[in-house]
Amino acid sequence: MNNMNNMNEANDVSDKNDEKGVNDMNDVNDVNDVNTAALPARTEVAVVGAGPAGLALAVTLAAAGIDFVVLDKLTEGANTSRAAVVHARTLEVLDELGASEELIARGIRVTRFGVRDGSRRLLTVPFDRLPTVHPYALMVPQYETESVLLDRLRALGGAVHRPYEVASVVQDADGVTLTMSTGETLRAAYAVGADGMHSTVREAAGIGFTGSAYEESFVLADVVMDWAPGPAEVSLTFGAEGLAVVAPLPGGHYRVVATVDDAPPAPDLAFVQRLLDERGxxxxxxxxxxxxxxxxxxxxxxxxxxxxxxxxxxDAAHVHSPAGGQGMNTGIQDGYALGRAFATGRLDGYEAQRRPVALRVVAFTHRMTRMATTRNPVVRGARNIALPLLGHTAMPRKLATELAELNYR
Incomplete structure (x- = not known):
């Protein structure tokens, strides 16, 4: 099997076109997989991007014995946490890939999602009764997910070639020629763009990317704090200033995601504290x-x-709001489904299987984001009256199933 290489933009919270970060504490792992071996001349499948989607695809291809090469432009894997939740359907996929057990050992199992207005609880969405062997949401930094997938890839004889930036992709009747920024070329029967929102492969294919951007910017921070609701749940807090999501992470940290009209490039402790004081x-x-x-x-x-x-x-195929934490999950499931399509010779069915899922996720997260960020006092009042009433119906379990993506099997 040829060695591989690929590293994606991020999924979930990497649905972006403007991101700057700051590390104030040395608490993130280094996902380093530089491969200095010569680039092979040919392969069956060239995978561009080694984020979660690309790695899931590579592991699936490796398990099926299909020759492939993974290409990524980064010198090493990202060591920031970005996406932080792995939902039940994705854990089922990782079961199939032999990667779930190690990942579960690195994360925190959360069985409920709390919705609040300030400190007032409006609704609880339970995960502990989901129809799955994984009735919970696993909170774990994205670099851990990538690390586990990479370890599994290595165990199957694969690797990631870095840094190889794909400068051009040209297809013809017999295959695809990928030319690197260094001038090196790779010939493949197929090429897969798992290279993020600004995908080189998608642009080369001439495929449109329909949609638009939210007006608000989003703040993302991993913090140490005393948090009244505690580490047993993910909290979504509504407020007149916007939404804030707080989720527990391993090591006593919390992930904070919040909408802000104009966020600073690197939000500091004082900024995050003010934000949480306003919204909770x-x-x-x-x-x-x-x-x-x-x-x-x-x-x-x-x-x-x-x-x-x-x-x-x-992310080359779909990007959306981080509300619900479904971006990376949908991408991993894409990678697995595409790998199985290559293995079974059913590539024509891939789009029909996965694009409706993306449309559904994008629509669902857009509705969630708009409901959470509305500043219309009448709409906010109606929302805050309706949600507690819905808590006594089947709605919370339906929401849990939708978030877990168990409807997308």
């Missing part, structure tokens, strides 16, 4: 910032997932 008064005492960034979110879906010998997966 008396709930948080921030004592440290491990990592922070700002980003802008688009909601877009590729018009097609295939153009001849070029295919798309992950």
């Amino acid at each position: 008064p008396g709930q948080a005492k921030v004592t440290g910032v491990a990592w922070s960034s700002r980003f802008r979110v688009h909601h877009r879906v590729a018009d097609h997932y295939r153009a001849g010998r070029l295919l798309l997966a992950g």
Whole structure:
């Protein structure tokens, strides 16, 4: 099997076109996989991007015995946490890939999602009764997910070639020629763009990326703090100033995601504290910032997932709001589904299988974001009256199933 290489932009919270970060504490792992071996001349499948979607695809291809090469432009894997939740359907996929057990050991299992207005609880969404062997959401930094997938890839004889930036992708009747920025070339029967929102492969395929951007910027921070709701749940807090999501992470940290009209490039401790004071008064005492960034979110879906010998997966195919934490999950499932399509010779069915899922996720997260960020006092009042009433119906379990993506099997 040829060695591989690829590293994606991020999924989930890497749906962005503007991100700058700061590390204030040395608490993130280094995902370093530099491969200095010569680039092979030919392969069956060239995978561009080694983020979660690309790695899931590579592991699936390796398990099926299909020759492939993974290409990534970064010198080493990212060591920031970015996406932080792995949902039940993705854990089922990772079961199939032999990667779930190690990842679960590195994360925190959370069985409920709390919705609040300030400190007032409006609704609880339970995960512990989901119809799955994984009735929970696993909180774990994205670099851990990538590390586990990379370890599994190595165990199957694969690797990631870095740094190889793909400068051009040209297909013809017999295959695809990928030319690196160094001038080296790789000939493949197929090429897959798992290379993020600004995908070189998607642009080469001439596939449109329909949608638009949210006006607000988003703050992302991993912090140490005393948090009144505690580490047993993910909290979504509504407020007149916007939404804030707080989720527990391993090592006593919390992930904070919040909408801000104009976020600073690298939100510091004082900024995060003010933000949480506004949206959840008396709930948080921030004592440290491990990592922070700002980003802008688009909601877009590729018009097609295939153009001849070029295919798309992950953020190259869909980007959306981080509300619900479904971006990376949908991308990993894309990678697995595409790998199985290669293995079974059913590439024509890939778009029909996965694009409707992306459309559904984008629509669902857009509705969630708009409901959470509305500043219309009448709409906010109606929302805050309706949600507690819905808590006594089947709605919370339906929401849990939708977030877990168990409807997408």
